[in-house]
Every structure is written in C-alpha cells, then in structure tokens.
Amino acid sequence: MPSIRDVARQAHVSTATASRALRGLPSVTAETRARVERVAAELDYVIPFNASSLASGRTNSVGIVVPFVSRWFFGTVIAGAETVLREAGLDLVVYGVPDEASRARFFDRMPVRRRVDALLVLSLPPAPREADALRALQVPVVLVGSTAEGLSAVGIDDLAAATQAVRHLTELGHRRIGLLGETDPPPHGFTTPGLRRRGYLRALAEAGIEPAAGLEAAGGFTAAAGETAMERLLARPSPPSAVFAMSDEMAFGALRALHRARVAVPGEVSVIGFDDHELAAALDLSTIAQPVFAQGERAAGLLLDQLRRQAPPTDVVLPTELVHRGTTGPAPAAR
Structure with missing residues (x-):
C-alpha cells in the first residue's frame, strides 16, 4: 500500500507538508494542496484524516x-x-x-x-x-x-511463554529453579506476573518437581530490584541452580548479583529472562523474545x-x- 512518504516524494514536498495538505490544515498553498491531492489520487492513497474529518469533530x-x-x-x-x-x-x-x-x-x-x-x-x-x-x-x-x-x-500468551522458559531449564536438568517475580498483589492489578508465575509452576509440575520454599523473590521488574532479589536467593541455605526472571531487566540485575558474588554463569547458576530487551544479546542472555x-x-x-x-x-x-x-x-x- 502506498504511504504518505510515497505521496510526498512524488509531489516533491516534505512528508509534513503532504500530511498537512491532505488533512486540510493551513500554511499550505492552494497549488501545493492540489498537487498533493492529485498525487494521492493517482497512487490510490487512502486519506484517513482530512478536512472533512476535522469538520466532523475529529481531533486527529x-x-x-x-x-x-x-x-x-x-x-x-x-x-x-x-x-x-x-x-x-x-x-x-x-x-x-x-x-x-x-x-x-x-x-x-x-x-x-x-x-x-x-x-x-x-x-x-x-x-x-x-x-x-x-x-x-x-x-x-x-x-x-x-x-x-x-x-x-x-x-502475548504469557502463561505459555513462561512455561517454555522454565521447561528449557528443566530439560537442562535443573531441579532447584528460582523465580524473580513481583510483589503480591502486583501494582495496578497487573495480570502478567500472575500468568508468568503460573507458567513457572506448570513447568515444574510437568517435570515432577515440587516447588521449593523460599525460591521465589520479588524483583519489581527493574534491574536494581532484580539484583536485590537474586542476592536473597543466593543467601538461602540451598540456593537455586537456575533462575527464571519474569523480565530481562530483572535478569540483568540477577547477573550483576551473581558476578559480584563470583558465581559462574551458567556453570553454577543458569539465568533466563523474558522480553529480549535490546541489551539482552549484548549480555548473552537467554530469554523469551516477545x-x-x-x-x-x-x-x-x-x-x-x-x-x-x-x-x-x-x-x-x-x-x-x-x-x-x-x-x-x-x-x-x-x-
């Protein structure tokens, strides 16, 4: 489908001018407006918001x-x-x-x-x-x-995606798998943390793993809180061998905590995140890409x-x- 850029290029005007002309806005000469409208018609460009829409009360x-x-x-x-x-x-x-x-x-x-x-x-x-x-x-x-x-x-299907993330860890042989999640109840009534936690529990159940007490920590979906949450898990008498972080930013914090504690990743602890944040590849982070x-x-x-x-x-x-x-x-x- 033709775009506003195509119209502007063929009419020899800027994209902003083409948009103003087609929307019926001022500061466009009659000659330019006519040329832009003619090109739009020739290209069969659909004008979604023009002067008539403004007259009908549209705010654009x-x-x-x-x-x-x-x-x-x-x-x-x-x-x-x-x-x-x-x-x-x-x-x-x-x-x-x-x-x-x-x-x-x-x-x-x-x-x-x-x-x-x-x-x-x-x-x-x-x-x-x-x-x-x-x-x-x-x-x-x-x-x-x-x-x-x-x-x-x-x-997205948060439940299925989280299940896939934790299943990846169980298929690698991990049995003590930690979770970096959110406070209960989550702020704003967010449903994502609950769905991803259900995916975590589902994957454990599929692998015949009983959820261990103390292996869940609230990471607040930020790197700083994720770092603190990972430190809490590392302080457990039996820390996890793998961690599923509900967001990549929490995973970034977890990696920092592990580095500071001189814990090898993935030799001693594996970490998987969620999002495929733009920095995930740079940190070589396994994750669920959404x-x-x-x-x-x-x-x-x-x-x-x-x-x-x-x-x-x-x-x-x-x-x-x-x-x-x-x-x-x-x-x-x-x-």
Missing part, C-alpha cells in the same frame, strides 16, 4: 494511557504505536498514571473525552467500572497486555481500522520465541 489525536512512561517495555510499545499513527497523520497524547491515585483521577475525570479520536491502554487491566468508562467514551479503544469485553486487545515494538504497531493498526471502517473489536495474540544464549546451560549435577 490518539491518547495512550500508560503506568510507567520511562520503562523500556512501555516506551517501546509507544514507539511502535507512534510509528503507525504518525504515518496516518495523527498526533499522540500520553497520559501517565504511575500510581493508584493518578489512575483513579484519570478514570473518574476521563480527561481524554472529546480530546482524542481513539485510545490505547497499556498493561492496565480495567476494573469493571473502568471498562464501563472506556466503552462510554464511544471512541475506538485498544488494550495492550490485558483484555476486557467489547474492547480490542493485543498481547514482539514489543510490534504490539504497539498492531494496536495502532487496530485503532485505525476501527476509525476508518468501524471494524468490530478484535483480540490479537502475537507469537513469542525461546532464544537460547550463553546464560543457560546444564545443571551442575547433569554436567
């Missing part, structure tokens, strides 16, 4: 509600969504809700009402009252990392489909993949 903005703007996962999802939305000539408005108070204010006041044409909600499983408020907006809403009736959603950027792209694409042709709500589950690198190896006994 999409809101994104996110718990932690600065964290890698959320920033990467936003980047993926922004790439697609920018191509469609839409602006992005980010609403951060880092704590329960700010989240309650957002859903009570709904500041996005009449300010955005559509809304993305990242990793915030909506309570029934919140889901009602989202549906009442009467604009397309797509959830990333959670689901709710009547709303589109994009995500398409983070693509989740943002796909979610934005669903929003555009619903804006353009009132497409029905859709659930999309994207694939994950085990990436075996240098931080996982046979259990010491197996070796």
Whole structure:
C-alpha cells in the first residue's frame, strides 16, 4: 500500500507538508494542496484524516494511557504505536498514571473525552467500572497486555511463554529453579506476573518437581530490584541452580548479583529472562523474545481500522520465541 512518504516524494514536498495538505490544515498553498491531492489520487492513497474529518469533530489525536512512561517495555510499545499513527497523520497524547491515585483521577475525570479520536491502554487491566468508562467514551479503544469485553486487545500468551522458559531449564536438568517475580498483589492489578508465575509452576509440575520454599523473590521488574532479589536467593541455605526472571531487566540485575558474588554463569547458576530487551544479546542472555515494538504497531493498526471502517473489536495474540544464549546451560549435577 502506498504511504504518505510515497505521496510526498512524488509531489516533491516534505512528508509534513503532504500530511498537512491532505488533512486540510493551513500554511499550505492552494497549488501545493492540489498537487498533493492529485498525487494521492493517482497512487490510490487512502486519506484517513482530512478536512472533512476535522469538520466532523475529529481531533486527529490518539491518547495512550500508560503506568510507567520511562520503562523500556512501555516506551517501546509507544514507539511502535507512534510509528503507525504518525504515518496516518495523527498526533499522540500520553497520559501517565504511575500510581493508584493518578489512575483513579484519570478514570473518574476521563480527561481524554472529546480530546482524542481513539485510545490505547497499556498493561492496565480495567476494573469493571473502568471498562464501563472506556466503552462510554464511544471512541475506538485498544488494550495492550490485558483484555476486557467489547474492547480490542493485543498481547502475548504469557502463561505459555513462561512455561517454555522454565521447561528449557528443566530439560537442562535443573531441579532447584528460582523465580524473580513481583510483589503480591502486583501494582495496578497487573495480570502478567500472575500468568508468568503460573507458567513457572506448570513447568515444574510437568517435570515432577515440587516447588521449593523460599525460591521465589520479588524483583519489581527493574534491574536494581532484580539484583536485590537474586542476592536473597543466593543467601538461602540451598540456593537455586537456575533462575527464571519474569523480565530481562530483572535478569540483568540477577547477573550483576551473581558476578559480584563470583558465581559462574551458567556453570553454577543458569539465568533466563523474558522480553529480549535490546541489551539482552549484548549480555548473552537467554530469554523469551516477545514482539514489543510490534504490539504497539498492531494496536495502532487496530485503532485505525476501527476509525476508518468501524471494524468490530478484535483480540490479537502475537507469537513469542525461546532464544537460547550463553546464560543457560546444564545443571551442575547433569554436567
């Protein structure tokens, strides 16, 4: 399909000028506007948001509600969504809700009402009252990392992916397998930690391994907290021979703790993470790769489909993949 860049190139204008011309915005001469519109028609470029949409009340903005703007996962999802939305000539408005108070204010006041044409909600499983408020907006809403009736959603199968990660460790002969996870209950009602913990327990059960007391530690999904959690596991009378970290950032912290304790990886302790963070390959970290950027792209694409042709709500589950690198190896006994 032709893009706005194709139109701009053939019309001999910048992408920004082509977008303004097709959206009916000022500061474009009549001659330039006519040339851009003619090229768009020749290329059969679909103009999703133009002057007529502005006249009908469109804001040409999409809101994104996110718990932690600065964290890698959320920033990467936003980047993926922004790439697609920018191509469609839409602006992005980010609403951060880092704590329960700010989240309650957002859903009570709904500041996005009449300010955005559509809304993305990242990793915030909506309570029934919140889901009602989202549906009442009467604009397309797509959830990333959670689901709710009547709303589109994009995500991965966290349960299956976590099971695969821990199964990788059991197949290497590990029997004492630690878990770096999240506090109970998790912040914001996040469902991901619970699903990944269930995958951990499922893989242990498949291998006939009884979960050992004291081999789970809350790592807070950050490198610093992951390092502290790994130190707690190492202080156990019988530390694990392998660790599954629910995120690569926690795994990075775990590797640092192991290095400081002069514990060989994977000779004495194997570590597997989750995400395939952009630094995972540099640290030779075994992990579960999930398409983070693509989740943002796909979610934005669903929003555009619903804006353009009132497409029905859709659930999309994207694939994950085990990436075996240098931080996982046979259990010491197996070796």
